[in-house]
Amino acid sequence: QVQLQESGGGSVQAGGSLKLSCLMRKWGYARRCVGWFRQAPGKEREGLASVDTAGVDKFIADSVKDRFTISQDSAKETVYLEMNNLNPEDTAIYYCAATESSYHRGLCVPIRAGPFGYWGQGTQVTVSS
Secondary structure, three states: OOEEEEEOOEEEEOOOOEEEEEEEEOOOOOOOEEEEEEEOOOOOOEEEEEEEOOOOOEEEOOOOOOOEEEEEEOOOOEEEEEEOOOOHHHOEEEEEEEEOOOOOHHHHOOOOOOOEEEEOOOEEEEEEO
């Protein structure tokens, strides 16, 4: 069973940056899609970015494309979400997730929760004004 562990969340002031990490364990080195999502209180879960574990395809949601970057390091079994110019509306719990199925493009884009069967516990990001 794939295990995902997020880290890197915290509290920052508006305009600041954070880099989240998603460490993957027991993923079997199969090519999968890994995505980043967030959920703020009272709001639906939002897809932010996705990447295949081979690092070939990357997708960023329009809502964050000018500020967020997704990357992966297969050797470190880690997927990253770099977030810049954060604002209070970015306050949420951030989750990484991986697909159960082997990669194909339609799993990664559009970035939606349905294809992702494995989820981490989430990491809190709080942005103050």
